[in-house]
Amino acid sequence: MSPALDKLQAGIRATGQSLRVNGGSSASFVIETRGLRKVYGAGSAEQVVLKSVDLKVSEAEMIAIVGPSGSGKSTFLHLVAALDMPTSGTVYFRSRALQSLPESHLEDFRNQSVGFVWQRHHLLPDFSAAENVAMPLLMRGARRAEALETAATWLGEVGLSAKARQMAGELSGGEQQRVAIARALVNQPPLMLADEPTGDLDEQNADAVFNLMQRLHRTHRLTSILATHNRALAERCDRVLSLDRGELKPLPGFSAAQAAH
Ligand code: ADP
Ligand code: MG
Secondary structure, three states, X not given: OOHHHHHHHHHHXXXXXXXXXXXXXXXXXXXXXXXXXXXXXXXXXXXXXXXXXXEEEOOOOEXXXXXXXXXXXXXXXXXXXXXXXXXXXXXXXXOEEHHHOOHHHHHHHHHHHEEXXXXXXXXXOOOEHHHXXXXXXXXXXXXXXXXXXXXXXXHHHOOOHHHOOOEHHHOOHHHHHHHHHHHHHOOOOOEEEEXXXXXXXXHHHHHHHHHHHHHHHHHOOOEEEEEOOOHHHHOOOOEEEEEEOOEEEEOOOOOHHHOOO
């Protein structure tokens, strides 16, 4: 299991006071990164993955990040999700610098403010679809009956009411990813971060999963950042940015007018 996932699960397990943020007047962007730099290794093994990334994401925007494998897309999303810390620079969530928050508040941020969709669904195969979706609620101490009821609503939203009792391991790849999306959003986070969410799916399922994410993004007024290899899907977002050699830039040739609204 990846360290990032361990951290996410630790975040889900964490209980306690919810993260209070300044959602008011100064919070013009939901996410802002300033001078975000990430360097792995040291000495001759040093690798600068992100040089100095500045990004502003407005409320209800859906942004795609494209870039070759190894360009740092996952690294960037992990920094925004506070699953990892930058070498320098800052991530602001509604004007609050994540780097200034104590670990307990970061756990609340990961748990309550971020819905993270992974390339691999990471469902528990021997639990039902409904139990998997309910898991973040159960880990926060919700009562089982209530958690399952909320999970059922979310399974309805992703079109899988009929599969609620089926073991996650028995579902198709596309269905598993839809369950994972329901699980990511069951806490009603304002932010949806997705790391190659359609990367393991065939074209038809990739399309269906993207359509679902776009619909949920709109109906729940989410702010979403999606890393993807799939140019056609990326170009259906409000903005497409390209990550290359440590720099995040608007994708040449893409105009926002092309994005379907
Ligand atoms: P992408 O998601 O675009 O494929 P990644 O963010 O996964 O790119 O990786 C960017 C680069 O950083 C790669 O060269 C990768 O090997 C390296 N990298 C990622 N995570 C780590 C880590 N925890 N330790 C060392 N190097 C890493
Ligand atoms: Mg990646």
